[in-house]
Amino acid sequence: MNLKQLYYFLDLAETEHYTNSSERLSISQPTLSHAIALLEHELGVLLFEKQGRNIRLTKYGKIFLPYVQNALGELQKGKMTLENLIDPHSGIIELAFIYTMGASFVPEMVGQFSGREEQRQVRFNFYQGTTHNVLQKVTDESCELAICSYVPDHPEISFIPVYKEELVLITAKNHPLARFDQVDLEQTLPYPYVFFSKSSGLYPLIHDTLKALHIHPKMACIVEEDLAMAGLVSINYGIAIIPKIKALATFDVKILKITNKIPARMIYLAYLKNHYMSPAALAFKNFLTRYKKLTIH
Template structure:
């Protein structure tokens, strides 16, 4: 079914005159007649009937008109929406990022971007998750850009380093370890540890640190995100090895430098290779790279 033919049909339905409709549509009358005949042949019914010099809709033409108008309106809405999302001065950017970035890095980056583009109409959606889910979200186009750990052997994704996070030891306020500015990891093994779940990219990193000293931590609780971890530590459920992130200052905890083995985690901006990015997404991606400057 031809889109132009549907538009011609609507015009004729309202003007009820072939010559007037053809003139409004800037086509010849024979072209309009052919379009209507094609529709009637495809539908197997008459859409118009003569009334003097005019034509009016048949019973079935009136029914068909309702659906055609709804369809054309919905199609136009889709066209307008797509143009709005992909033009250079507006657009929606879907972001997925790991939990450590939700309180500081991501809001600050977006705020700076919007401040530099006050004459534009950019919008964002925000979603925090673990690295595995973010990578899956990129592949199924839930996210335009992901901010997470690097995943080896992900050949379809580009990883661009944007941030580094130092791992520290977090203990309840006035804990017996609080008197130290820095300690070795081996000095924590006698305490209960709150750890990330195995779906977290950090879990394997921290487990490997303990393997380096040939020890195992005493695991008391497993959590999905950093805020839950800090909250449990603050309430005395255990200690934790976690990134030194800004929001820790809002919890009743002490932060101790991890002396040995020290570890700094790299955070990357992830995006699909050979994937078209709308102008808004491309602009934000370049802005992040320019403003992070991490080697």
């Protein structure tokens, strides 16, 4: 049994005439007759019987018909769903991003992309998490694109830099360091840190930076994301090195510029190498790589 046989059966059930169906299907009448005969042989029943010059469904044909209609209807729905998903002008983009990108960068990029006339019908499905989490979404193909930190042990993933953030030190407003506007990280040695967990893309950057400066901080606690870190710092649970994100303005913390020469936090667009990407996702990827915001924020 194959799809052609089912489509032929469905059309013949509608016309009840071999000649009319063969013309509608653009095939010869013997080809149609042979296909129906093979289908009947496989099912072990006659699906049609003669009625004068025409034919009609047998009892068994009438029983089989709704199943064929439902099956072919579902296949058509699936085809239409796929067509909609891969339409560059009305498809769906599965986008994962790390927590800090959800406050401004992602909404700004999505807003500008969706504001263009040719992309107004494109929809997004979003997922937030740590760099480890969002890269897992890319590798298991739940998301086509991710905005996150760079991770070196993912040779199957391409990373394109698209955004850069300044790292700052934050303290509670009543912390001894809060009287300064800038700080050398050596001044932080007496104070415990709220530190990012190893699943965060920021962990290796901050860990390696402090190690290069021969600074081995005391740990107050470990967290996964920036807002939890800012909240704990605001109650003087510790100090922290964190990207200078807009959300910090909503917390009762002091933001200090770091005077040491330390690298900025780079944000990347990540996607699977040599892998099919839907036209809508490809359009957003090209938009982001053209737009790159690599000045310090």
